[in-house]
Amino acid sequence: MAKVTLEDIVSLCKRRGFIYQGSEIYGGLAGTWDYGPLGAVLKRNIVNEWLKFFVDGWDDMYLIDSAILMNPKVWEASGHADTFHDPLVECSNCGSRFREDQVDAGKCPNCGKAKTFGKPRQFNMMFKTHIGPVDDEKSISYLRPETAQGMFTNFKNIVDSFSPDLPFGLAQVGRNFRNEISPRDFIFRAREFEIMEFEWFLAEKDWEKYFEKWRGDMHSWFRKLGLDKDRVKEIEVPASDRAHYSKRTIDFYYDFPSLGFDELAGLAYRTDFDLKNHQEHSGKNLEYRPKDGSKPFIPHVIEPTFGVDRHVMAVISNSYSEDEQDGEKRIFLKLPAHLAPVKVAVFPLLKNKPELTKKAREVYKMLKKENEAGMLGPRTTGTVAWDDNGNIGKRYRRQDEIGTPHTITIDFQTLEDNTVTVRSRDTTDQERVRVNEVSKKLS
Amino acid sequence: MAKVTLEDIVSLCKRRGFIYQGSEIYGGLAGTWDYGPLGAVLKRNIVNEWLKFFVDGWDDMYLIDSAILMNPKVWEASGHADTFHDPLVECSNCGSRFREDQVDAGKCPNCGKAKTFGKPRQFNMMFKTHIGPVDDEKSISYLRPETAQGMFTNFKNIVDSFSPDLPFGLAQVGRNFRNEISPRDFIFRAREFEIMEFEWFLAEKDWEKYFEKWRGDMHSWFRKLGLDKDRVKEIEVPASDRAHYSKRTIDFYYDFPSLGFDELAGLAYRTDFDLKNHQEHSGKNLEYRPKDGSKPFIPHVIEPTFGVDRHVMAVISNSYSEDEQDGEKRIFLKLPAHLAPVKVAVFPLLKNKPELTKKAREVYKMLKKENEAGMLGPRTTGTVAWDDNGNIGKRYRRQDEIGTPHTITIDFQTLEDNTVTVRSRDTTDQERVRVNEVSKKLS
Numbered sequence: 064m065a066k067v068t069l070e071d072i073v074s075l076c077k078r079r080g081f082i083y084q085g086s087e088i089y090g091g092l093a094g095t096w097d098y099g100p101l102g103a104v105l106k107r108n109i110v111n112e113w114l115k116f117f118v119d120g121w122d123d124m125y126l127i128d129s130a131i132l133m134n135p136k137v138w139e140a141s142g143h144a145d146t147f148h149d150p151l152v153e154c155s156n157c158g159s160r161f162r163e164d165q166v167d168a169g170k171c172p173n174c175g176k177a178k179t180f181g182k183p184r185q186f187n188m189m190f191k192t193h194i195g196p197v198d199d200e201k202s203i204s205y206l207r208p209e210t211a212q213g214m215f216t217n218f219k220n221i222v223d224s225f226s227p228d229l230p231f232g233l234a235q236v237g238r239n240f241r242n243e244i245s246p247r248d249f250i251f252r253a254r255e256f257e258i259m260e261f262e263w264f265l266a267e268k269d270w271e272k273y274f275e276k277w278r279g280d281m282h283s284w285f286r287k288l289g290l291d292k293d294r295v296k297e298i299e300v301p302a303s304d305r306a307h308y309s310k311r312t313i314d315f316y317y318d319f320p321s322l323g324f325d326e327l328a329g330l331a332y333r334t335d336f337d338l339k340n341h342q343e344h345s346g347k348n349l350e351y352r353p354k355d356g357s358k359p360f361i362p363h364v365i366e367p368t369f370g371v372d373r374h375v376m377a378v379i380s381n382s383y384s385e386d387e388q389d390g391e392k393r394i395f396l397k398l399p400a401h402l403a404p405v406k407v408a409v410f411p412l413l414k415n416k417p418e419l420t421k422k423a424r425e426v427y428k429m430l431k432k433e434n435e436a437g438m439l440g441p442r443t444t445g446t447v448a449w450d451d452n453g454n455i456g457k458r459y460r461r462q463d464e465i466g467t468p469h470t471i472t473i474d475f476q477t478l479e480d481n482t483v484t485v486r487s488r489d490t491t492d493q494e495r496v497r498v499n500e501v502s503k504k505l506s
Numbered sequence: 507m508a509k510v511t512l513e514d515i516v517s518l519c520k521r522r523g524f525i526y527q528g529s530e531i532y533g534g535l536a537g538t539w540d541y542g543p544l545g546a547v548l549k550r551n552i553v554n555e556w557l558k559f560f561v562d563g564w565d566d567m568y569l570i571d572s573a574i575l576m577n578p579k580v581w582e583a584s585g586h587a588d589t590f591h592d593p594l595v596e597c598s599n600c601g602s603r604f605r606e607d608q609v610d611a612g613k614c615p616n617c618g619k620a621k622t623f624g625k626p627r628q629f630n631m632m633f634k635t636h637i638g639p640v641d642d643e644k645s646i647s648y649l650r651p652e653t654a655q656g657m658f659t660n661f662k663n664i665v666d667s668f669s670p671d672l673p674f675g676l677a678q679v680g681r682n683f684r685n686e687i688s689p690r691d692f693i694f695r696a697r698e699f700e701i702m703e704f705e706w707f708l709a710e711k712d713w714e715k716y717f718e719k720w721r722g723d724m725h726s727w728f729r730k731l732g733l734d735k736d737r738v739k740e741i742e743v744p745a746s747d748r749a750h751y752s753k754r755t756i757d758f759y760y761d762f763p764s765l766g767f768d769e770l771a772g773l774a775y776r777t778d779f780d781l782k783n784h785q786e787h788s789g790k791n792l793e794y795r796p797k798d799g800s801k802p803f804i805p806h807v808i809e810p811t812f813g814v815d816r817h818v819m820a821v822i823s824n825s826y827s828e829d830e831q832d833g834e835k836r837i838f839l840k841l842p843a844h845l846a847p848v849k850v851a852v853f854p855l856l857k858n859k860p861e862l863t864k865k866a867r868e869v870y871k872m873l874k875k876e877n878e879a880g881m882l883g884p885r886t887t888g889t890v891a892w893d894d895n896g897n898i899g900k901r902y903r904r905q906d907e908i909g910t911p912h913t914i915t916i917d918f919q920t921l922e923d924n925t926v927t928v929r930s931r932d933t934t935d936q937e938r939v940r941v942n943e944v945s946k947k948l949s
Contacts, residue, residue: 080667086577088659088788092637092647095573097660099667103571119878122892128546130538130698131681134529151639160639190635192649194535194697196594196603196687204535206635206649216531217540224523224542226895238574238681244639254637255573345531435562437880449565452669 067383069321073249075394076102076379079465082250094246094254101465102375104404106257108444109288109374110236112401113259116284117367123231124261125221129213131238132194135204137212140344141337142307143189147208149244150183160186162244188242190254206240211366213237214262215337219349229351229362230273234261236371248322250372257371262333264351264362270332274311277367278330281315285327288374289399290381294318295327308336317377327373333364378402382466388491395488396466405467406434406445407505410458412474414451423451423473426483426498430471433502463488469505510826512764516692518837519545519822522908525693537689537697544908545818547847549700551887552731552817553679555844556702559727560810566674567704568664572656574681575637578647583787584655584780585750586632586648592687593626603629605687631685633697649683654809656680657705658780662792672794672805673716677704679814691765693815700814705776707794707805713775717754720810721773724758728770731817732842733824737761738770751779760820770816776807821845825909831934838931839909848910849877849888850948853901855917857894866894866916869926869941873914876945906931912948 076082081102085095098106118124138144151160157174163183170177189205207213214233221233236259246254265273278297285295300312309331317327338361342349350359382396400406407430411423430447433439439447448467450458455472462470472484482495485504496504519525524545528538541549561567581587594603600617606626613620632648650656657676664676679702689697708716728738743755752774760770781804785792793802825839843849850873854866873890876882882890891910893901898915905913915927925938928947939947 077663078667080664083660083663085573085575086580086659088662088784088790088792089577089579092573092575092577094637095575097573097656097663098571099660099663100568100570103569106571115878119887119889125543126546127543128541128549130528130535130540132528132535132538132683132698134532134535136532137529158640158642186639190637192633192635194537194633194685196629196685197601213540216529217526217542219531220520220526220540220542221523224521240575242637242639255575341531347531349531435558444562446562 067320067380067385069249069319072320072376072380072383075383075396075464076249079461081105081379081465082375085255094243094252096250096253096255096372101404104444104446105378105398105402106371106375108402108404109378110259110371111444112287113284113369114234114236116287117259117261117280118234121232123227124234125225125227125232126234127214127217127221128235128237129210129217131207131240132192132204133207133212133216136344137216137341138189138205140340141212141215142340143205143208144187146307147188148185149188151186151244152180152183154179155181160244165245186244190240190242208241209239210235210237210258210260211262211337211368215341218264218338218341219347222351226354228354230263230265230269232261232263235259248319250376251319251322251325253372258368259371260366260368263365263367265365266360267335267363270363270365273365274330274332277365278313281328281330281367284369285315288378288381288402289397290317290377294381296324306331306333308333310334317373317380319376320380320383326370327377328367328369331366331368333366335361335363337364338362393460393463393491395463397489398466398468400468403466403468404445405448405462405465406439406469408448408450408458408462408467408470410455410470410472411451412455412472418478419473419475420451422477424449426471426473426501429498430502438502439505459486459491471501510763510823510828512692512762515763515819515823515826518826518839518907519692522904524548524822524908525818528698537686537695539693539696539698539815544847547887547889548821548841548845549814549818551845551847552821553702553814554887555730556727556812557677557679559730560702560704560723561677564675566670567677568668568670568675569677570657570660570664571678571680572653572660574650574683575635575647576650576655576659579787580655580659580784581632581648583783584658585783586651587630589750590631590651591628592631594629594687595623595626597622598624603687608688629687633683633685651684652682653678653680653701653703654705654780654811658784661707661781661784662790665794669797671797673706673708673712675704675706678702691762693819694762694765694768696815701811702814703809703811706808706810708808709803710778710806713806713808716808717773717775720808721756724771724773724810727812728758731821731824731845732840733760733820737824739767749774749776751776753777760816760823762819763823763826769813770820771810771812774809774811776809778804778806780807781805836903836906838906840932841909841911843911846909846911847888848891848905848908849882849912851891851893851901851905851910851913853898853913853915854894855898855915861921862916862918863894865920866892869914869916869944872941873945881945882948902929902934914944 080099083097084091086092153160154171156176156179159173193202194204195202298314305312312331315328316324338349351362352359382398409427411419470486484493485496486493523542526540527534529535596603597614599619599622602616636645637647638645741757748755755774758771759767781792794805795802825841852870854862913929924941927936928939929936
């Protein structure tokens with residue numbers, strides 16, 4: 064099969080209703096994306112699987128959901144106000160700003176004047192806004208650039224409400240914002256994006272043990288998503304490239320179409336940097352008091368982080384397949400069944416034969432009910448689709464492209480012996496199955 | 507029972523880990539709230555039930571997930587740039603702004619000077635930010651004040667990808683932001699809040715029929731949440747109070763503690779106002795082309811809207827109960843079982859008896875597994891909790907306050923006959939049940 068490009072993925076996502084450009088009818092808004100019906104469900108499935116794998120399965124993991132707007136002091140304590148910068152050069156003629164590599168030609172890309180750029184200056188990547196009626200220094204706030212600080216600022220609340228023993232985790236899935244100068248590569252580098260992550264609080268002496276534990280679990284997670292083993296690799300981040308607070312960081316790279324290997328997730332040992340700084344800036348005691356009466360201390364933290372949108376992009380990329388059927392190229396998404404937004408599609412062979420459509424509606428309604436009762440797979444959030452639009456070949460193509468694992472066709476034989484044709488997406492093999500055995504066959 | 511106040515609710519929510527003030531360790535950020543572990547799951551349960559009720563159950567409802575940051579032209583077309591205002595007066599001495607009713611005394615509440623206020627001026631309630639490296643007029647964008655516009659701007663995308671027949675719906679659940687001058691009443695009027703809503707596109711002639719249909723379904727929804735019938739009432743919004751685009755609006759009020767009846771949800775007939783304006787402003791054709799070849803037209807819209815945070819507040823308020831047990835006041839949350847964040851809690855009678863805790867761990871692990879397999883109720887997202895902290899009475903109180911429908915105690919008799927005590931939250935009745943029949947008893 065020809066090498067898949069990012070353009071193939073973007074095109075499929077738009078055509079079939081996974082992901083559209085944000086504010087598209089107005090020419091878009093750079094770095095924003097809208098999830099269409101299939102993308103929204105695929106994303107929800109990935110997030111739900113993550114919650115099942117990393118949160119629900121554990122005794123000591125607490126899921127929270129904190130606000131996007133936070134007191135600006137949070138970002139002073141975290142270091143974002145001072146260090147979350149991109150260096151930019153400014154044109155002295157028109158005031159436009161650019162990354163240094165964008166003005167290699169020496170002329171301003173905006174006004175065209177040459178030699179107008181001085182030394183790069185630091186530009187903060189947090190989106191700024193004002194809270195309350197007056198726009199002044201005191202009312203400045205920021206859209207959070209990461210969900211992590213919501214966990215640190217709630218550390219004391221959780222300890223007060225739940226008295227957990229160390230180690231324990233605080234998890235969160237939520238929207239984040241970064242004013243990227245050059246948003247690019249589809250949903251890979253956007254200005255608005257989702258993160259799922261947790262902070263695992265522990266005693267300093269335990270950090271290496273749990274670093275290894277979560278490292279192993281992250282690999283199991285990627286396998287659970289069906290990502291090819293040779294398309295995921297670990298990158299040990301050298302000290303010079305690590306965030307200022309981290310003593311060790313491993314990035315997990317995925318081999319994306321066109322981009323090649325790039326970041327999908329990360330595992331960082333953040334030491335006690337965040338809680339210590341929040342204690343200093345807030346004046347609140349953020350020490351953990353062991354129940355055995357030993358000396359209180361500020362816990363250290365291991366942080367596994369996962370980019371939700373990048374996960375969606377990896378899962379779609381990993382599933383994107385082409386083969387030849389009857390001399391024609393076929394595109395199909397080999398999505399794992401538990402992630403597929405449509406679990407099964409039901410077709411009447413012909414649209415204009417009432418006896419066929421009537422029977423097909425019956426089968427459709429039965430499967431919908433069985434799906435709601437969880438009989439087509441555990442905790443499934445995909446739907447049962449109805450499709451009578453166009454000839455069968457066209458309908459197969461449509462379902463193949465959105466990754467529907469099975470399609471069911473009701474034909475004239477169905478009216479005689481109550482069997483239907485079940486077609487498998489990956490093999491295109493067809494099999495006749497009795498109507499009352501379809502859900503067993505699918506699950 | 508004494509009349510429940512909003513303060514009772516706020517206090518319980520903080521104490522037990524449902525909802526905390528946003529950025530609390532920094533003195534908060536007015537109008538923002540962080541959901542703790544129990545609140546996050548309760549909210550997720552309400553949202554999941556809503557998706558099941560209004561989205562998954564229908565053939566023609568499409569869930570999307572659009573960006574919070576949108577092209578500013580969206581808000582020109584929607585009318586928000588021009589009309590989404592609060593009138594404020596400004597102090598000519600210190601520049602502070604206030605709602606007119608806040609300066610009835612005639613003195614500035616900030617600088618104390620008298621007679622400094624002129625006529626009220628319009629203040630836009632959208633949060634403003636700048637996208638890209640330059641802060642100028644051209645780079646202004648807003649945090650969305652409603653999710654609805656994400657559905658209207660994607661109308662054409664959905665029609666292109668899915669060719670749905672009218673009527674059909676676009677649904678969305680997401681975060682919104684309004685720069686309220688006086689955020690108040692806990693999560694009732696916050697600056698950051700969540701909405702679940704859908705736009706039901708139809709032919710103009712059908713609007714009354716579907717208005718009535720969704721009106722009925724909204725009442726069924728409130729019943730599904732367990733809200734008392736006499737605490738929900740309809741308010742027909744008179745023309746003078748309706749949004750400029752609406753030809754009919756019904757608000758659904760809930761009788762909140764301390765606040766009394768106030769808005770929980772709304773049902774609006776928005777006519778073709780939004781699509782028409784987006785067509786004008788974007789220059790894109792947003793007409794719907796009937797498949798029978800009849801004349802294309804711009805669909806009209808019915809919009810049922812639900813405040814997620816207000817739903818959380820209504821469900822907790824509705825469940826908040828007090829009675830007397832053994833001469834002491836007891837607080838308990840009568841949450842419907844399908845919404846409860848903890849489905850069942852497991853206690854070893856005594857913490858320091860290894861044989862009891864060992865057996866209790868076994869029961870706990872069994873129930874956790876059964877819960878994951880959906881045996882404690884369909885599509886449940888609550889957890890099984892372990893609690894060995896403090897005496898049994900204290901543990902009962904804790905579980906009662908967070909609305910856990912059942913608690914299970916492992917005692918010495920368990921070691922002899924493999925039965926446990928199952929206690930019901932609402933009646934406090936206890937019953938001995940065989941271990942292998944517990945999940946059947948609970949579901």
